[in-house]
Amino acid sequence: MTEPSYRTRRSEIETYFDRTAAEAWKRLTSDAPLGRVRATVRAGRDEMRQTLLDWLPNDLTGCRLLDAGCGTGLLTIAAARRGAQVVAVDLSATLVQSAQERQPADIPANQIEWLVGDMLDPKRGQFDYIVAMDSLIHYELNDALQLIGGFAQQARAGVLFTFAPRTPALTVMHAVGKWFPRSDRSPAIIPVNDKTLLRQIASMPELVNWTAGRNRRIKRGFYISHGLELVPR
Structure with a gap:
């Protein structure tokens, strides 16, 4: 996708997760102790991840799955444990490296393909399932819709994604964030x-x-997200 708004936001996301927040994100997605606020975010993400996994078959043997915006790979690893052949992609090379290092020894190395790059790339071929957990939430609606439409062209059995619902709490957080210095956002x-x-x-x-x-x-707490499943008619 080549829209200027998408390219600009993609660059911001890459910079943030690859440099500014990489260590914090690794800690958030580990078992390390957290403060009260981040603990609610971890708990919310854990529950959302399990929800999306519950929408997938328990046995994914023979299925090809794209984890679009894999971060440190928790969903990727869970899907691989169910037998899926997983392509895990993220903009952040730092997070992908961390995910690779976390791959358990009992999962064959060739069962997961770790990639750095754009989550929407038709060259990767077709998938049975595409999952995009909290990776569309930073994009404007039109850009997010184009990503969802692109996923649908590559998926056979299901597209699962999350979005940030327009609630009073999230609206306030969005407004307050604009008051921070640009370098801290x-x-x-x-x-x-x-x-x-x-x-x-x-x-x-x-x-x-x-x-x-x-x-x-x-x-x-500070985690608010809405999961949605798209299935073939």
Whole structure:
């Protein structure tokens, strides 16, 4: 995707997770002790990850899965343990390296392909499932929709993703974040109205053969995210 807004935000995300927040992100996705606020984020992410995994078959043997925005690889590893052949991609080389280092010895090295780059690349071929957990939340709605449409062109059985729902709490967080010095900001989370998102998805030509399936919102302190499943009609 070549839209200027997408390229700009992608560059900001890469810089933030590759340099500014890499160590904090590794700690957040480990068993290391955390402060109260970050502990709620970890708990929320753990619950969302398990929700998305619950929407996948228990046995993924023979399935090819794309973990789009894999971070430090927790979902990737869980899917591989179910037998999936996983392509795990993230913009941050630092996080991908950390994920590779965490790959358990009992998972064959060739069962997971760790990649640094754009999560939407048609050259990677077709997948049975594509999962994008908390990796679309930094993009404007139009860009996120194009990513979802692109995923649908590459997936056969399901596209699972999360978005940041437009709630009063997230709206306040989004506004407050703009007061921080630019050098101290993380890439903004873009809240989305869930009804608007579903209406847009229903009108997209790329998704004419897909329909919304299960969905769930998770709120744990400072973590607010909404999971949505797209399945073939």
